[in-house]
Amino acid sequence: MSASAFSERLKDLRIDNNLTSEELARKIGVTKSTISFWENNVNEPKASYIVALAKVFSVSADYLLGLKDTI
Numbered sequence: 001m002s003a004s005a006f007s008e009r010l011k012d013l014r015i016d017n018n019l020t021s022e023e024l025a026r027k028i029g030v031t032k033s034t035i036s037f038w039e040n041n042v043n044e045p046k047a048s049y050i051v052a053l054a055k056v057f058s059v060s061a062d063y064l065l066g067l068k069d070t071i
C-alpha cells in the first residue's frame with residue numbers, strides 16, 4: 001500500500017463529501033485522532049477499517065490504497 005496515496009485519498013474523499021474528521025470517525029467507529037493519524041500518514045488502518053471507509057465513500061478498497069486510479 002502506498003501510505004501517502006491512501007492518506008491523500010482519504011482526506012480528499014472526506015472533504016469532497018463534506019465530512020469532518022469527527023463525523024467520519026463516528027461513522028466507522030474510531031476516534032477523530034485516528035482519522036487525523038491516517039490522513040497525516042502517521043499510521044495505517046487495519047483492513048476492516050479500509051473496508052468500512054470504502055463503503056462510506058462508495059469506492060473500492062483498491063482505489064483507497066492507491067492500487068487503482070479510478071473509483
